Amino acid sequence: MTLALEAERPSSRIPEPLVSASGAGTATPGFQVIRRNGAVTPFDASKIAVALTKAFLAVEGTNAAASRRVHDIVAGLTEQIVTGLTRRADAGRTFHVEDVQDQVELALMRGEHHKVARAYVLYREERARERAVAVVPGTAPALHMTTGEGMRVPLDEARLATVVGEAVAGLADVSAEAILSETRRNLYDGISADELALAPILAARTLIETEPNYAKVSARLLGDKLRREALTFLAGRPEQATQAEMAERYADYFRAYVARGIEEELIDPELGRFDLERIAAALLPERDLQFDYLGLQTLYDRYFLHARGTRFELPQAFFMRVAMGLALREVDREARAIEFYRLLSSFDFMASTPTLFNAGTLRPQLSSCFLTTVPDDLDGIFKSIKDNALLAKYSGGLGNDWTRVRGLGAHIKGTNGESQGVVPFLKVANDTAIAVNQGGKRKGAVCAYLETWHIDIEEFLDLRKNTGDDRRRTHDMNTANWVPDLFMQRVEADGSWTLFSPDETPELHDLYGPAFRDAYEAYEAKAAQGGMKVFRTVRALDLWRRMLTMLFETGHPWVTFKDPCNIRSPQRHAGVVHSSNLCTEITLNTSNDEVAVCNLGSVNLLAHVTRDGLDHARLACTVATAMRMLDNVIDINFYTIPEARRSNLKHRPVGLGIMGFQDALQALRIPYASDDAVRFADESMEAVSFHAISASVDLAAERGRYPSFEGSLWSQGVLPIDSVELLAQARGGAEFDRSATLDWESLHTRVKASGMRNSNCMAIAPTATISNICGVSQSIEPAYQNLFVKSNMSGDFTVVNAALVRDLKARGLWDEVMVSDLKYYDGSVGQIDRIPDDLKALYATAFEIDAAWLIEAASRRQKWIDQAQSLNLYVANPSGRKLDETYRLAWRRGLKTTYYLRSRSATHVEKSTLKGTDGKLNAVSAVLAAVPIAVPEIVLGKACSINDPECEACQ
Known part of the structure; x- marks a missing residue:
């Protein structure tokens, strides 16, 4: 048959892919195609190549040069099409013949073969019209379903319609x-x-x-x-x-x-x-x-x-x-x-993932976080690694303090040799976390902390690099800097900083504030006089810059602050906070005898706001019940090591947090980047703090105080809002916001009279998974995008900001073009001219909000929280200067910890050309236009590293 195109009907002779059953072809194993008559045949990729070849030759001619060129083009296009089809195949490894044609159309437009694509689209439309005319009502073949037992039964279309109707x-x-x-x-x-x-x-x-x-x-x-x-x-x-x-x-x-x-x-x-x-x-x-x-x-x-x-x-x-x-x-x-x-x-409150996994089961390990401190001896080090495995087995997230382990070159008395430092042991801990993956429910995860004065700190900074000796790299373990105030003061003054091995400076590990400064300066003087064996002096600003460089390049180590964690700790009479946890929101004491444990849950803030503001009555009821549930966890919990049980029963800490913060702001019509948002962060956290402390007082009256209450800041009438003054004094009069609106005086009286049931009450966790369950934004995060593909361990999901859609509908702006624009601009409304400025401000996404606003809001929350908050920082265009300003501001504002640094990724929302598929854009009209135009295209990928299915912060 001739393949020349007729001038008046340019598409009439282009073959339709996979419609003809002729030709032997080569089936692609395991995949099938559903025909329009309901028949199922093996998927044959060679038919796509044949059909494409005929289409190109029909449009471009059949001379030898054209044939060679077409052969090369078709080979590449066929590979793309097969990859796209197999990636999108359903659980039964089948796809409809229309899906095949969609992918052919998409590949032609991606490759900018506009003449062939235009002719192909017109041909498909013509054939569709012919089929519509040919269909006689009532003649569709009856379909059957195959049961699990292999029986064929009529397909119940009535029930299908009922289920969809419901x-x-x-x-x-x-x-x-x-x-x-x-x-x-x-x-x-x-x-x-x-x-x-x-x-x-x-x-x-x-x-x-x-x-x-x-x-x-x-x-x-x-x-x-x-x-x-x-x-x-x-x-x-x-x-x-x-x-x-x-x-x-x-x-x-x-x-x-x-x-x-x-x-x-x-x-x-x-x-x-x-x-x-x-x-x-x-x-x-x-x-x-x-x-x-x-x-x-x-x-x-x-x-x-x-x-x-x-x-x-x-x-x-x-x-x-x-x-x-x-x-x-x-x-x-x-x-x-x-x-x-x-x-x-x-969904007003949701318990943490380990509680949801294990409550009511034979092994009720309900706690979220475990913190340990690793001793400086071989038995202690490997016991700590074994403890990591036991704690991770039942869904615990781990934070290990490694500061006590002597550094590279330090003397080992037992062998009269030199230490290889902390890094080889961190490698073992890294591999243990991978081996114990919580039964496949989520990846085992651990974070290693090291103080900034440790002689191995520079090697510690390099642990996540992809270059260098792989035996001294930990590609799967999180790391965090445990930074004393004195180091930040030296950075601000552009002073020197001395690194020591902890076996020669054992007091530094347990000291903070002025006492740390005095001891540290004494060791510096001793080193200057030749009295220290292992030490090195560096410029503090150079080390700080390297910390920020590694944070940008590898995402680690995170920056957390030792002094505010300890100075404001209610339990500072009972020990020292040596690290935070896996997600940087827990700040509890650890020692050889005590592994800190925290039990988490989060209030859905969106459920507790109305147009008029915070619903205090509903919030008080929610918090009271939530605190009772969290307190119950401590007694019911299955403890895998005795040190964890001992610590948890002695101090009874819990961590009540929040999620849906930006949803609540949008319900109140408050842009995240605004003074009103900072005030709402203050007001909402004050309310949660007030009701959580009040609930713990009520539980103490009913059940008794926690055993280590006497001597705590609570017992002295010092609540979290009061401990801000202690940090200000330690820093020489630093200014922090101390405004309050609720009746704290009466709560002070109640705390002194009845005591507290829990040593710690509040911590804001990432809530990445439980916020998905509740359908709200995670934790205190600004939205990443308003339309994107979220990836987690359950797969890829299209996520749309429903509040934005409601607002756009109300203004007559929600249509297919708007969907296309949101995809093109990666879920951002800022560059879409049709959207009014008030909505652009309200629905600004994470990288459109200056990180300073996140820090200011977090600072207002921190004054009410007796632990910390998982605070991700988003910087759209990172530079050394911007990171320096951001992290210095976090320290100055009294934050205890920060979490991930997020910067823009090279991958975005998929921009494609098909209607009727998850996460794709219709651009057929562009192909039918008289003048061919290029369609913006980015191959499907994860929205950004912040949706990494392997990342515990995203789970």
């Missing part, structure tokens, strides 16, 4: 028909039950970028898949239920779930001795409907109990299992379990 019920701007249409396109005769359950979920996911409510639709459809999986497992035969049917069955399901969980040795038998009738009657099935897709998929993949790979724990059973696990030792444990359940399932 999923869209009560949600604005979503369409059941759009989901059903896309779902039917991917059905085929003989489809498996699992594929059928997945098809509407995938269909709804593709629409999230255009309407955020489809995230809830996708979650509800995932809920149907989960119900079928759980009910079938418990019944031992195929079972399914719609949301409406499940509302009637939830109580019966729950009793069967508890019994089976105990039988499978996954649930503590003590839960079976609760009054299950009373407990089951309190379940609220309608709360299954409030999830976004990212939240429920995360729970499904990583949190729900499963046996032999089958999930049998539904969302409300999950929350009730956690609540019952936390109420085990309550007097009326049913009433308390129901109270805890209602709080958790409302």
Whole structure:
């Protein structure tokens, strides 16, 4: 047949890829194509190459030179297309013939083969019209489903429509028909039950970028898949239920779930001795409907109990299992379990990941963070590494203080040799963290801390570099500088700084403030007189610059401040804070006999604001219940080492934090980069602090003070807001904001009279995963982007700022062009001319906000917090000067710690050319234009390193 194009119909002779079944071809193993008639055939990549070759030759001619050129182009395009298809294939490794054609169209436009692409698009439209005319209603072939037992049964389209109808019920701007249409396109005769359950979920996911409510639709459809999986497992035969049917069955399901969980040795038998009738009657099935897709998929993949790979724990059973696990030792444990359940399932508060993983199980390791200090002897070092493994096994995050370990070149008395320093042991600790990965639930993670005066500090700075001797690198372990105030003062004065080996300066490890300065200066004088064996003097500013350079180049070590952590510590009478934890929000004492433990949970701030401001009454109720739950963790907890149990029962620290801070600002119409946002950070944290301390006083009156209370700052009537003065005095009169609005005087009186149940009450954790569960922004973070692809251990998810979409709709600005613009500008509204300035300010993203605003807000929070906060700093265009200003400001403002430094990545939101796929943009109109134009294109990648699935801060 002739392949020359007719002038009046330029696309009429271009072949349609994979429509013809002729030709032997070469199948791609494991992948199948769903034809338009529902038939399934092996995927044959060679047909794509044939079709592309014919298309190019039809447009560009058939001479020899053209043929050679076309051969090279087609080879490259075919590889791109196959890669794109296999990457997007569903769980059944199938894709529709239309998907294949979409990828062909995309590859042609990416390659700027505009004439061929234009002709191809016109040809597809023509064929689609022909098929539409040819279709006779009622003649579509009947489809069947293949059951798990291999039986073929008629596909129940009525139930499919019911499930989709339930999923869209009560949600604005979503369409059941759009989901059903896309779902039917991917059905085929003989489809498996699992594929059928997945098809509407995938269909709804593709629409999230255009309407955020489809995230809830996708979650509800995932809920149907989960119900079928759980009910079938418990019944031992195929079972399914719609949301409406499940509302009637939830109580019966729950009793069967508890019994089976105990039988499978996954649930503590003590839960079976609760009054299950009373407990089951309190379940609220309608709360299954409030999830976004990212939240429920995360729970499904990583949190729900499963046996032999089958999930049998539904969302409300999950929350009730956690609540019952936390109420085990309550007097009326049913009433308390129901109270805890209602709080958790409302998303007003969420316990930390280890608590959610393990509460109510046979090994209830519920604590989030463990801090240790490593001794300077071989037995102690390897015991510490073993302790790391035991603590990490059940989901603990670790912070190790390594400052006591003698440095490179120090004398070893036992062998009369020289030490290899701390680095070789850090390498062993790094590899241990990788080996113990918490059963695959999340990567084992540890952070090593070293004080800035340690002789090995410069090698410590290099640990995360990708060059140099790999035996002296720790590519998987986080690192942090533990910086004394004296060093920062020397930096400010451009003075010298002396490095020592701790075996010659043992006091420095336990000293801070003026006492540290005096001892340090005495050692400097001794070294100058020749009385020290291992030391080195450097320019403080040079070392500081190198610290910041490594922080920028490798992301580590983080910058944390020793003196404010200790001077303001309520427990400074009982020991010394030698480091923070994995995420830099915990500041607790450690020693040879005590491994610090902290139990975390976070208040959803968005749920506690109205248009008029903070809802203090609701917040007080939430905090009171949350503090009781956290205090219960201490007694119920499964401790893997005795030092952790001893410390936790003696001091009883907890860490109540917040999440959804920027969501709350947007609900109040307050831009993050504003004085009003700083004031709200102050007001909201003051309220959380006040109610948390008050709740701990109430618990002390009911249950007794924590054992080491006497001598603490609490016992002296010094609350966190008062300890700011202690830091100011130590720094020689530094100025910090000390404004307050609540009745702190009466709370001082109550603390002195009743005491405290907990040595520490507050810490702001990253909340990366639990904020996903609740569908709010994480922690105190500004939004990374308003539209992006988030990557975590559960996969890639389109994330859209629903509040922004609501505002754009209200102003008539939400359309396909706006979606395209958001993608083009990487989720930023700042450069989109159509968007009004007030919305640009309100929805500014992390890299559009000067880091100084984050520090000012954090400083206002810090005065109320008895521990610290995980504070990421975002710098769009880092320079040495900018980093220097940023981190000096953090120190001057009295911050205890900082966390990751975030800078822009080279990867962005995918900008592509297809409609109807998750995370892509339609640009067909550009191809049909008379003058070909280039379509902006960036290959799909993670939005940024801040969405690294391997990073504990992103999990």
